[in-house]
Structures are given as structure tokens and as C-alpha cells.
Amino acid sequence: MSRYNLTHLEQLESEAIFIMREVAAQFEKPVLLFSGGKDSIVMVRLAQKAFWPAKIPFPLMHIDTGHNFEETITFRDKLVEDVGTKLIVRYVEDSIKSGRAVEEKGLNPSRNGLQTITLLDAIEEFRFDAAFGGARRDEEKARAKERFFSHRDEFGQWDPKNQRPELWNIFNGKKHMGEHFRVFPLSNWTEMDVWQYIASEKLRIPSIYFSHKRTIVNRNDVLLAQSAFITLLEGEVYEEKTVRFRTVGDMTCTGAVESDAGTLEDIIQEVASARITERGARADDRRSEAAMEDRKKQGYF
Amino acid sequence: MNTFQTSQEYLNMDLLRFTTAGSVDDGKSTLIGRLLHDSKAIFEDQMEAIERTSAQSGDEHVNLALLTDGLRAEREQGITIDVAYRYFATPKRKFIIADTPGHIQYTRNMVTGASTANLAIVLVDARNGIVEQTCRHAFIASLLQIKHLVLCVNKMDLVDYKEEVFNKIKDDFEAFSSKLDIKDIHYIPISALKGDNVVDRSVEMDWYKGGTLLYVMENVHIASDFNLVDSRFPVQRVIRPQSDKYHDFRGYAGRIEGGIFKPGDDIMTFPSGFTSKIKSIETMDRKLEEAFPPMSVVMTLEDDLDISRGDIIVKPNNQSQVGQDIDMMLCWLNEKPLNPTGKYALKHTSKEVRCIIKDVRYKVDINTLHKIEDDKEIGLNDIGRIMVRTTSPLFFDSYRKNRASGSLVLIDEFTNETVGAGMII
Numbered sequence: 001m002s003r004y005n006l007t008h009l010e011q012l013e014s015e016a017i018f019i020m021r022e023v024a025a026q027f028e029k030p031v032l033l034f035s036g037g038k039d040s041i042v043m044v045r046l047a048q049k050a051f052w053p054a055k056i057p058f059p060l061m062h063i064d065t066g067h068n069f070e071e072t073i074t075f076r077d078k079l080v081e082d083v084g085t086k087l088i089v090r091y092v093e094d095s096i097k098s099g100r101a102v103e104e105k106g107l108n109p110s111r112n113g114l115q116t117i118t119l120l121d122a123i124e125e126f127r128f129d130a131a132f133g134g135a136r137r138d139e140e141k142a143r144a145k146e147r148f149f150s151h152r153d154e155f156g157q158w159d160p161k162n163q164r165p166e167l168w169n170i171f172n173g174k175k176h177m178g179e180h181f182r183v184f185p186l187s188n189w190t191e192m193d194v195w196q197y198i199a200s201e202k203l204r205i206p207s208i209y210f211s212h213k214r215t216i217v218n219r220n221d222v223l224l225a226q227s228a229f230i231t232l233l234e235g236e237v238y239e240e241k242t243v244r245f246r247t248v249g250d251m252t253c254t255g256a257v258e259s260d261a262g263t264l265e266d267i268i269q270e271v272a273s274a275r276i277t278e279r280g281a282r283a284d285d286r287r288s289e290a291a292m293e294d295r296k297k298q299g300y301f
Numbered sequence: 302m303n304t305f306q307t308s309q310e311y312l313n314m315d316l317l318r319f320t321t322a323g324s325v326d327d328g329k330s331t332l333i334g335r336l337l338h339d340s341k342a343i344f345e346d347q348m349e350a351i352e353r354t355s356a357q358s359g360d361e362h363v364n365l366a367l368l369t370d371g372l373r374a375e376r377e378q379g380i381t382i383d384v385a386y387r388y389f390a391t392p393k394r395k396f397i398i399a400d401t402p403g404h405i406q407y408t409r410n411m412v413t414g415a416s417t418a419n420l421a422i423v424l425v426d427a428r429n430g431i432v433e434q435t436c437r438h439a440f441i442a443s444l445l446q447i448k449h450l451v452l453c454v455n456k457m458d459l460v461d462y463k464e465e466v467f468n469k470i471k472d473d474f475e476a477f478s479s480k481l482d483i484k485d486i487h488y489i490p491i492s493a494l495k496g497d498n499v500v501d502r503s504v505e506m507d508w509y510k511g512g513t514l515l516y517v518m519e520n521v522h523i524a525s526d527f528n529l530v531d532s533r534f535p536v537q538r539v540i541r542p543q544s545d546k547y548h549d550f551r552g553y554a555g556r557i558e559g560g561i562f563k564p565g566d567d568i569m570t571f572p573s574g575f576t577s578k579i580k581s582i583e584t585m586d587r588k589l590e591e592a593f594p595p596m597s598v599v600m601t602l603e604d605d606l607d608i609s610r611g612d613i614i615v616k617p618n619n620q621s622q623v624g625q626d627i628d629m630m631l632c633w634l635n636e637k638p639l640n641p642t643g644k645y646a647l648k649h650t651s652k653e654v655r656c657i658i659k660d661v662r663y664k665v666d667i668n669t670l671h672k673i674e675d676d677k678e679i680g681l682n683d684i685g686r687i688m689v690r691t692t693s694p695l696f697f698d699s700y701r702k703n704r705a706s707g708s709l710v711l712i713d714e715f716t717n718e719t720v721g722a723g724m725i726i
Contacts (some may be wrong), residue, residue, distance in 0.1 A: 004524065004551065004561070004593045005315060006316075007313060007314060007315060007316075008314045008315055008316035008394070009311075009314075010596075011316045011595060012313075013317075013597075014556060014595050014596055014597040015595070018537070018556050018595075018597050019596040021537045021538050021555075021597070022537065023652075024538060025537055025538050025610055025632045031368045044487070048555070048585060048588075049585045050597070051540065051554075052584070052585035052599070053540070053544070053546070053552075053585075053599075054540050054541065054543075054544075055544075056540040066463070071530040081314055131468075137386045138387075139386045141325070141385075142700045144385045144386055144387065145383045145384070145385050160383070163383065164632045165409060165410075165412075165719050166413065166719075167412070167416040167417075167710060167719075167722045168417060168704065168705065168708045169556075169705065170648050170708065170709070170710050172648065172710065172712055172719045173568065174646070174712060174717035175717060176717065186691070187386070188388070188397055190390075192311070193395075196311050196312065197611070200312060235372070268311075268430075269587070271590045283378060300504065
């Protein structure tokens with residue numbers, strides 16, 4: 001390769017840093033939505049790089065469903081301490097208690113959809129005008145149409161058919177009072193890019209991404225971890241399996257995959273030969289063909 | 302193909318962004334589906350989902366086009382509304398596809414997709430040859446300064462893989478493209494449906510000696526697509542840590558948009574016109590000996606100058622143009638036509654100003670490339686040549702010279718929508 005050529009990963013990194021700096025310049029009160037998952041860990045590293053040697057000029061915010069893998073919360077708190085930035089946590093539980101959100105009916109209610117209410121309330125509470133998300137266009141087909149700077153109206157809604165054209169590297173963050181933007185610096189990254197970046201940056205990630213023994217139940221081919229939030233249905237049994245998680249989310253809908261991948265290099269090999277998308281193990285996306293599109297329109301991540 | 306890759310190989314890949322254009326039934330979605338499928342970028346669950354949908358709608362074949370239709374309305378109506386981005390990789394390169402709809406009214410989307418592309422694939426139906434839309438797609442690729450164009454003559458299986466058919470189309474396109482500003486044009490006979498010359502060589506067309514589409518995309522030389530001559534560094538943000546360790550640090554954050562900068566280089570800043578020397582070019586990882594496009598860096602200077610967002614750092618012996626009267630080709634992106642005496646917000650690099658439309662010189666008939674001087678209404682999907690005057694000076698280059706410092710957008714000040722895409726002449 002020529003001397004004046006960046007590799008694709010260096011180009012993606014530079015693009016993401018450029019976007020983060022644009023947001024810091026164009027908005028008054030940005031926030032970085034942080035789930036503790038691998039994409040948001042990459043986002044935090046990119047934010048450090050974008051503003052170095054100054055600190056990250058915005059807080060992180062976690063919308064907590066209460067249905068967490070314990071490991072990710074421990075991990076989250078350690079990372080926030082290391083980075084030296086502020087973490088805001090808002091709880092879906094509080095939205096339910098205050099009557100803003102209603103727990104789903106049924107045996108094992110998922111709080112995945114309810115996060116939208118808590119998120120939009122928090123954006124309003126702090127008057128955030130831009131919220132960074134770690135979503136990527138390769139994740140899901142509705143996301144493939146998403147802009148880097150994604151406009152949300154005063155109800156927090158996304159209007160996919162009426163998006164602003166995004167040309168060159170010019171980003172239009174203009175908005176009216178009460179509206180906000182979601183910004184996705186990792187838009188052009190793939191799952192593989194994220195893993196390769198984690199490996200090359202030597203980023204630490206929660207242990208649930210690596211292979212481990214866990215008690216799970218197979219529900220409609222989604223392997224759900226045993227937890228206080230899961231009740232067995234008739235005919236279901238718990239079994240112990242060697243698994244890992246490809247995404248981190250609400251325990252009631254985040255499925256594990258059987259895997260022996262115990263190191264980053266193993267994971268990368270596994271991702272390279274995977275025949276199922278990472279969201280394929282998520283029950284929340286299986287609800288209908290347009291499940292993600294519908295949630296996003298309402299203001300989901 | 303890319304089923305096994307070592308991390309080292311992966312970290313050496315470069316990046317090619319391309320856009321695809323074709324008329325409605327030229328088989329564009331099939332081609333993209335074929336590229337994704339044959340390069341193993343389609344996952345089982347995605348494949349199962351489209352198999353299910355194809356079966357439900359009674360399609361005979363698995364409709365690969367469904368892979369690129371993201372929104373409910375698109376699936377229901379069988380059309381593509383918006384630019385969709387797709388990704389795949391081979392051991393050599395990562396590819397980003399800006400998949401834009403082929404309908405006549407969607408010049409807007411094509412321009413958007415083309416604005417970041419290194420390469421454009423223009424599809425032609427072998428049975429129809431060069432049609433109006435082919436010319437329009439090629440013109441837009443040329444206008445947006447895409448350096449490489451691949452004319453894919455598709456559906457060769459329907460013309461018995463005849464060499465004469467291909468040669469005739471090639472000759473026709475060569476005649477037309479001499480009017481365009483694209484240096485590197487490739488011609489490939491393919492069948493996206495059957496897979497001929499897309500990823501694998503065609504056994505039916507042994508008369509074709511050139512590379513397959515994927516081979517061309519993997520090997521086209523893109524290292525020189527960035528301008529490495531004219532040094533441009535628009536300042537995005539001033540970094541002042543105000544910490545004990547970096548007490549006096551004052552750095553300028555931005556992305557190198559042209560040329561090569563090194564510590565010790567003489568520089569000049571606009572609009573102040575001050576000169577200084579580069580003290581250091583840094584990232585969180587290291588101090589750089591040189592920086593080039595499209596690196597995001599922090600630059601420090603030997604002198605404390607008053608520099609802020611919207612300013613630009615250049616070399617004294619190679620300055621950008623400075624001015625308030627901007628002459629440009631403008632593509633209109635909004636249902637509400639250009640107001641010929643209106644005021645708009647204007648974004649150019651990291652700078653934002655306001656502007657007033659001074660003159661609409663002509664509109665371009667994008668099928669014939671003729672200038673239309675008696676109808677100057679610039680509506681949705683129109684391209685015209687206009688002059689604006691800005692409230693304060695821009696530091697710019699022609700779009701031909703530098704995509705980043707030669708491009709701008711117009712924004713409606715009431716709706717905040719991005720309404721126009723301008724390429725400075």
C-alpha cells in the first residue's frame with residue numbers, strides 16, 4: 001500500500017472522530033448513550049481520542065432496564081472511573097413506578113421497548129440536544145437507512161421517509177426548540193470492524209462476551225440465561241452450556257450462542273465464519289419484519 | 302472468500318466506497334445481492350427472512366432485491382425510497398455500497414450517494430443499450446467527480462452473450478463519455494442473475510479478456526484519489542485541556558482535507574492571514590511525522606494565534622481562494638424550489654455563513670447536458686449553475702481540485718432542511 005494511504009479501520013476511526021468533534025461544536029448539550037456493550041465501549045475510546053488531551057466534553061448515560069447481566073454493571077462503573085467522566089443512570093423501573101411506562105404483560109416481560117420512554121424522559125430532563133448511539137448500519141435493515149446525524153422531532157420520533165440528505169462530510173445539526181439529534185459515529189462499521197478495533201486498541205470488554213459455562217433455557221431457539229427475570233414455561237428445562245453473548249442487552253431477550261471462543265482472536269475467527277447476524281439472537285428483533293423500524297420511529301436507540 | 306482472515310490481513314485492508322446506479326429494471330438490486338451473496342456477506346438469518354418474504358409474495362426465485370429494501374413502505378411498494386448503505390469485504394478491501402434508487406425523480410439520492418464515492422457502477426441492460434438514464438447517471442458521477450466508473454453491461458445472458466452487443470454499447474458510451482470528466486472507465490459484460498463476470502469469470506464469454514467486476518473493484522488504484530498537493534486543514538475545534546499536565550496546551554482539532562503537513566512546515570491561517578510554523582501534529586496514540594488526508598489530528602503551532610472553528614490552515618505558497626461571491630453547480634434536494642432571491646444558511650467545511658442567491662445562470666438538461674437558459678426554476682432534482690454572495694468570506698477551492706474545500710450545502714433557515722448541494726466552480 002502507498003505511504004499516504006490509511007487502512008480501512010484507520011479511515012473509519014478518523015470518520016468517527018470527525019463526527020464526534022462536529023457534534024461537540026454544533027450542539028450545546030450532547031450525551032453519549034452507554035450500554036456497557038462492545039459498541040459503546042468503542043464509542044468511549046473514540047470520544048477520548050477525539051478530544052485528547054482534553055477530557056470528553058459530555059457525560060455518558062445508561063438507560064438501565066434493571067434486567068442486567070451483573071458483569072456489565074461492574075464493568076461499566078470501572079470504565080467510567082478509568083475514563084474520569086460523568087455517568088448518568090436512569091431506570092426503566094422508575095418510569096414504571098411513576099406510571100410513565102407500563103410493564104409488558106405475560107410471564108417474562110421484556111423492558112427493551114420501555115427503554116424508549118425512559119430515554120426520551122431523560123433527554124427532556126437534562127435538555128440534551130444530541131445523543132450519541134453506537135448503532136451500525138450493518139446491524140439491521142432499518143438501520144441501513146439511518147443518517148449519521150439523525151433528526152428527531154419534539155416527540156423524539158424518527159421519520160425515515162423524510163430524512164435530511166447527507167452529502168460529503170457536511171453535517172447539518174440545525175434544529176428547532178425541543179427537537180434533538182441522534183448521532184451514530186459507527187454507522188459505517190461492521191461487527192467485524194468493531195472486534196478488530198477492540199483487538200488493535202486492546203480494549204477491555206465485559207466477560208460475558210467470552211466463552212463461559214452458564215445455565216440457559218432454549219426458548220424458540222433463543223438461548224436465554226437463567227435469571228430472576230425468567231420463568232420457565234411448561235416443558236422448558238434449564239441446562240448448562242458453554243456459551244458467550246454477541247450483544248449485551250436486557251436479559252429477557254438477549255440470547256447466547258454456543259461458543260468456545262475464549263480470546264479476542266477466537267471471537268474474531270468466530271465472527272469471520274459466522275452465518276447468523278449478531279441480532280439474529282435477539283428476540284426483540286424477531287417480533288416482526290419491521291420490529292426495529294417501528295421501535296426506532298418511536299424514539300428507540 | 303472471506304470466510305477466514307487473520308487479523309493481520311484484516312488490518313491491512315483499504316476502503317473503497319462505491320455507488321450503484323441503473324434504471325428501474327436494469328438488475329441493480331440483483332447485482333448487489335449477487336456481490337453480497339458471492340462474497341459471503343449475507344447471513345443465514347437474512348437469507349431465511351428474504352426466502353420467507355419471497356415465498357409469501359409468490360416470487361419464483363429468491364428475490365435478492367429484498368435485501369436492500371429496509372423500510373416497510375419500500376417492501377410494500379417494491380421500490381427503494383432512500384439511500385441504503387451495505388457493507389462487504391474481501392481479503393483485499395472493505396467495500397461500502399451507497400445503494401441509490403434508480404427512479405427518474407431520485408437524482409437527489411444519487412447525488413447523495415455519489416458525494417462520498419470513489420467509484421460508480423453504472424448498469425445498462427444489454428437489450429436496451431445506452432438510454433437517457435445511463436447518460437444521466439454518468440453525468441452525475443462526473444459532476445460529483447467520482448474518479449472511477451464501471452459500465453456494467455448486464456443481462457448478457459439475454460443476448461446470447463454476444464460480443465457485438467457489448468462492443469456496440471461500449472462504443473456508444475465512449476462517444477458520450479468524451480464529454481464527461483471521468484478519466485478511468487471500465488467496461489464489463491455481466492449477468493448479475495447468472496453470476497457471469499461478477500465475482501467469478503464467465504465461461505460463456507471467453508472473448509472478454511478483462512477482469513471481473515469484483516477484480517476491478519479490488520484492484521482499481523484509489524490511493525491517489527485524495528489531493529496530496531494542496532494542503533488544507535479546516536479547524537473543527539480548539540482544544541484547551543486546562544489541566545495541570547497540559548496547562549499551556551492549545552491545539553487545533555480537525556481533519557486533513559488536502560496535502561501533507563509536517564512539523565516545522567510554514568503555515569498560514571485564514572481569515573487572519575497570520576503565519577507561523579507547525580510545532581507538532583498529534584493524536585492520542587502518538588506524535589506524527591506527517592499527516593495526510595483523511596486523518597483526524599490535533600495540530601499545535603509555534604505561535605499563539607487567534608484561530609477558531611471555521612478557520613483554515615494552509616501553506617503560504619499554496620493558498621485557497623478567498624471570496625464572498627461563489628459560483629457553483631447546485632443540485633436541488635427539496636420539494637420547495639430554490640427561491641431565486643432567497644437567503645439560505647450555507648455550510649462549507651467547518652464554517653457556517655448565510656448567503657443570498659445572486660443569479661441563476663442556467664439549468665442543465667441532465668440527459669443531454671444542454672444548458673437551458675429560458676427556464677431557470679430550480680426544483681427538486683434539478684441541477685443548475687448559480688451564484689451566491691455570502692455574509693463573510695469563504696476559503697475555498699474548486700470542487701474539481703478538492704472535494705472537501707469545494708463542496709457546500711444550503712439549508713432552509715425556516716425548516717432547517719438541507720435543500721441544496723453545491724460544487725464550487
